[in-house]
Amino acid sequence: MTVPEWKLPPGVSRGTWDYAQSTSVAEDYDDYHALNPLFDFEESVLREEFARPGRVADLGCGTGRALVPLVRAGHRGLAVDLSEKMLGVVREKAALENLDIECLQANLAELDAVADESVDNAMCLFSTLGMIRGRAVRRRALGHMRRVLRPGGRLVLHVHNFWFNVWDPGGPWWVVRSLLAASAPSARRREDWDLGDKYYPYRGVPNFYLHVFRNRELRADLRSAGLRVRRWIPLDVRRRHALRAGWLLPALRANGWIVVCER
Template sequence: MLPGMSLPEWKLPPGVPRGVWDYAQSVAVAQDYDDYHALNPLFEFEEAVLREEFSRPGTVADLGCGTGRALLPLVREGHRGLAIDLSQNMLDVVREKAELERLPVECLQANLTELDAVADQSVDYAMCLFSTLGMIRQRKMRRRALAHMRRVLRPGGRLVLHVHNFWFNLWDPGGPWWVARSLAAAASPRARGGDWDLGDKYFPYRGVPNFYLHVFRERELRADLRTAELAVRRWIPLEVRRRHALPHPWFARALRANGWIVVVER
């Protein structure tokens, strides 16, 4: 395919919507990624959870690694890294950083629903952060990705996930209307051609006019994890700015949590 040509819809990889594909192909997004997210408060909290959960040195697979912002600090502390992303542009940045510091990081361009290139039980830890799981379209494809994540983990291996909360949209301007329309559409999925799930969103992001993100209900995600035979170790609801865990989580957490960081185990 020549540079600048768009991939036909029927050739998009399984589970990859047009907006996510265009995002992954953007050189500008990859080159500006670190600066754009430099002050994101979620990242510091995520990295603290990773250090707690990945306490012993091992092989860490970063599923949707971006520019390696979460993986490289772990590798500096003694882990080996496997950086996996749909975007070759992101992986080029990871490789450049790793080579500069002589860090043991292997890079693999792959779709998370097609991880056959990663051997069974080959990693000690895995992470799928910054709502990367929500960038996979169709529930059956998200479940396929989770099944791959379990498959590549060694017995007792841990996976850390981050996703957004469907009900938190009620606090956004226009959010109640979006929630109401989504609930109404869920009653008749055939009206959307069957290629739609409750929680699917399309919006402009980083120059992509139709970026896709699925936002989860807690019950939905728990069911998907059970289907993948992944046991929940920790379920951390996030406060509004995602700087730390939600205070008083016993009170209306389904409505108050911005999203969740979830630690599961094979």
């Protein structure tokens, strides 16, 4: 049954909703991303930042590909996702290895079911923050992420870089069109559109939504949520490691960033 547009949760586009409801996306997720070089690098950052065992929240966990290794290493897991299909895969993995993972179906902008200061560390990876439509709603989600962290707790984020689109086929024109649209009078712009919003076909979803960030924009959003940046890691073109010579035009050369924040 199709959910009417007005009934979609805050920050959830039609494409995001369809993606979350897809059984095939969930069942094929691990195989589809098996060779993604970003995941190995993300896991190395998580091992460094979450060195002491505790309760870790994976916000937008997918099939738990980043959470499961941490729980194997002694952490307790809280897997949060909009997709019940994805959480079903997480439950299967947890049951197979008797892992301490609690699953919660929730929208990241509506995390009231997670108590204040109830997790030691959290992560929101694979540009999940960018799947939330609307800057005000993304800021609300970041506020929830800070709220659930214990004092001193860390949040690891991954997002895509707006300016890196200049290297894609057709990307320069998309950047120019986006900048021109952003400079147009507000009466001529879509009410639900922000500079950096993209819609494109992905995994069988014809109108998948993703917001790609500018450095200054993300820093401002993190400050508004009361999160302090500890590390800002620009990623190389294939996202295998940190950008070499990161001081050289990082705004154009970084594929995206892994950001470590602290409450």
